[in-house]
Amino acid sequence: MKLESIKSFTLTMLVGISLLLTFGLWSFQPNDDVLPDQDLQNVNIGGKTFTNQDLIRPSTILFHTNNEHYSFANNDSGQRLYEEMQSWRLNDFQLAQEKEQSIGNRRVEVIFPEALPMEIVRSLFRINNSDSVDLPNLSFKKIGFTLNQVNASITMHFMSESGRTLATAIVNNASKYNLLLSYMEEKNGLNELITFEIGNNPIYIPLDSVTLYKRRYTVTHIAPTKGLVDALFSETTLVEKSGSSFTDGISELKLSNSGRTAQFINSAYSDAGFDRIPALDLLQYSRLKINDHKGWTDNFRLVKINSQINMIRYRMYYEGYPAFSDTNLSTIEQQFRNNGNLYIYNRPLISLNRVLPEKEEITLKSGVELISYLEREFSNVYDLAAIQDIKIGYEYEYNDDSSYSVTLTPAWFVKLDDEWQLIDFEPKKGGAVDAMEPN
Numbered sequence: 001m002k003l004e005s006i007k008s009f010t011l012t013m014l015v016g017i018s019l020l021l022t023f024g025l026w027s028f029q030p031n032d033d034v035l036p037d038q039d040l041q042n043v044n045i046g047g048k049t050f051t052n053q054d055l056i057r058p059s060t061i062l063f064h065t066n067n068e069h070y071s072f073a074n075n076d077s078g079q080r081l082y083e084e085m086q087s088w089r090l091n092d093f094q095l096a097q098e099k100e101q102s103i104g105n106r107r108v109e110v111i112f113p114e115a116l117p118m119e120i121v122r123s124l125f126r127i128n129n130s131d132s133v134d135l136p137n138l139s140f141k142k143i144g145f146t147l148n149q150v151n152a153s154i155t156m157h158f159m160s161e162s163g164r165t166l167a168t169a170i171v172n173n174a175s176k177y178n179l180l181l182s183y184m185e186e187k188n189g190l191n192e193l194i195t196f197e198i199g200n201n202p203i204y205i206p207l208d209s210v211t212l213y214k215r216r217y218t219v220t221h222i223a224p225t226k227g228l229v230d231a232l233f234s235e236t237t238l239v240e241k242s243g244s245s246f247t248d249g250i251s252e253l254k255l256s257n258s259g260r261t262a263q264f265i266n267s268a269y270s271d272a273g274f275d276r277i278p279a280l281d282l283l284q285y286s287r288l289k290i291n292d293h294k295g296w297t298d299n300f301r302l303v304k305i306n307s308q309i310n311m312i313r314y315r316m317y318y319e320g321y322p323a324f325s326d327t328n329l330s331t332i333e334q335q336f337r338n339n340g341n342l343y344i345y346n347r348p349l350i351s352l353n354r355v356l357p358e359k360e361e362i363t364l365k366s367g368v369e370l371i372s373y374l375e376r377e378f379s380n381v382y383d384l385a386a387i388q389d390i391k392i393g394y395e396y397e398y399n400d401d402s403s404y405s406v407t408l409t410p411a412w413f414v415k416l417d418d419e420w421q422l423i424d425f426e427p428k429k430g431g432a433v434d435a436m437e438p439n
Contacts, residue, residue: 045227046220046351047297050287052123055302055314056116058082059322059391062109062193062204063184069204070183070190075320077189082110088176090127090156090169095136108145108180113303113315113439115139115161117279127169138166139279145180152177194367196374196390203390205367210392212319212410214360216399219406222297222349224253224262231293232264232345255349257327260398264345269337277310277336285340286312290332297351300332304439310336310343313438318352318394318408324420324437325396329406331437350398352406362410364392365425370412373425382416389415395422415439 061078063070072078118135127133144157144165154171171177183190191210195202222228229246233239238248244255251266277285282305290296303322304313316323316330323330328346335344365373374384394408412423418439 043227043231043293045222045231045293045295045297047294049291049294050296050300052120052283052287053086054296055283055287055300056112056120056124057301057317058110059113060109060111060204062111063187063190064109065106065184067105069193069195070187071193071204071206073189073191073210079320084179085110086125088126088154088171088173090125091172093127093133093167093169095167096157096165106147106184108183110143110145112141113301114305115141116305118158118167119280120283121158136166140166147177147181147184154180194371196367196371196387198385198387203387205370205390206392207367209363209366209369210410211361211363212321212392214362214407214409216356216358216403216405216407217352218354218356219350219398219404220297220353221259221404222351224255224349227293228253228262228264231295232342257329260348260350261328262345262347262349264342266341266343269341269343274310274337276307277338277340279305279307281340282307282310282312282336285336285342286334289334289340289342289345295332295347297348312336315437316396318396321410322391322393322413322420323396323408324393324413324422326437327398328437329398330396350406356405364410364412370423373423378414378423386416387414388418390423391415393420 057079061071061081072081116139118138118140121127121135122130139160140158141161142159142163144159146155146157148155151172152174154173154177156169156171157165158167158169159165182188192207193204194207196205224246229239230236232253233246233248233251235248239246240248244259246253250268251264253262253264255262283302298316299318300314301317302312303315304311306312312334314332325331329348329350331346332348333344333346334342337343370390374387378384391413392410393413395411397407397409399405399407413420414423415421420437420439
């Protein structure tokens with residue numbers, strides 16, 4: 001009897017444990033809070049992830065010597081020099097005195113398309129004892145390099161938009177000193193520049209004509225349902241498609257330009273009241289948000305930060321030159337609200353794929369011819385004093401045919417009222433330039 005009692009008790013315990021386990025399985029609810037992050041690890045629209053060093057690149061590198069001015073004949077060569085500079089060790093980093101204004105006639109200038117917060121220097125360059133260096137709450141747009149012949153060192157000057165030196169650092173390396181000196185003395189791979197004098201900031205333009213190739217590329221089309229919807233909507237089961245839009249009732253992803261561009265708007269953050277986000281934080285929010293879905297589908301670089309409206313913009317570059325499109329095919333733009341919440345996101349849904357064999361040499365007008373045209377013709381329509389910048393770039397056009405391709409055509413561009421415009425030397429009736437894109 002004793003044995004039978006033990007068996008009955010054991011059987012009763014096992015049944016009870018089984019019932020408890022069954023009830024636990026039925027009542028278990030997974031923690032939905034972690035699912036979005038797990039899902040985002042697999043979201044990929046076909047691009048790459050970028051670092052600050054990938055996104056923040058100079059638009060121009062200038063060499064000034066004996067009142068002459070030069071830049072690289074090949075823009076990619078300039079980018080390679082900049083990458084070399086990023087490996088240099090910066091010593092004795094310190095704030096400049098208010099009275100320090102000029103950095104000399106013989107110098108190298110690295111100019112960025114947008115003013116950058118000084119704190120970003122930590123992620124762009126190698127500062128000795130970086131943790132002990134206090135960086136000012138200021139912004140720089142240029143870095144000047146002066147050569148110190150006595151000890152074969154280089155002084156780096158981080159400069160504001162007005163040209164005032166904000167901070168300095170020393171590069172104690174004779175080989176780096178000789179590298180910059182050789183460019184200034186031998187001028188190998190450099191083009192001479194002339195200045196277009198308007199306002200306080202001269203614009204440097206190649207003296208001679210520049211020849212580049214007009215190229216065609218097939219493109220990859222990005223399907224929004226293969227990543228963007230998952231990346232941008234917090235609960236994809238609520239998203240419905242209506243025509244060219246996806247919406248969950250609060251946020252909307254709208255396709256335009258025959259599905260080649262997209263705009264995402266989260267109306268939950270449309271309230272006019274919001275805090276301004278510091279530039280460094282804005283860049284961090286933006287970069288990580290796009291990294292989450294591998295959204296860098298071409299070679300994009302930072303060109304604009306506006307903390308007034310928490311906006312950030314990137315532009316596609318091709319062979320070191322900016323690309324401009326009148327249908328927003330070459331820019332990515334975002335706006336954020338408090339705590340890094342994404343409010344607006346505009347981007348292209350195509351990317352360069354394979355270069356086609358045909359190509360055409362295009363010889364652009366020389367700097368002398370360009371300035372002559374601006375003074376003779378352009379000034380009849382526009383105030384020359386309003387010109388902010390002039391650059392060589394590529395006109396980025398989608399070919400509306402069966403080729404599913406784009407054409408990249410080298411051309412001159414001018415910046416007026418923060419808008420980049422194509423300079424048309426044989427304008428149609430009604431104007432001298434065609435509007436392209438904001439900076």
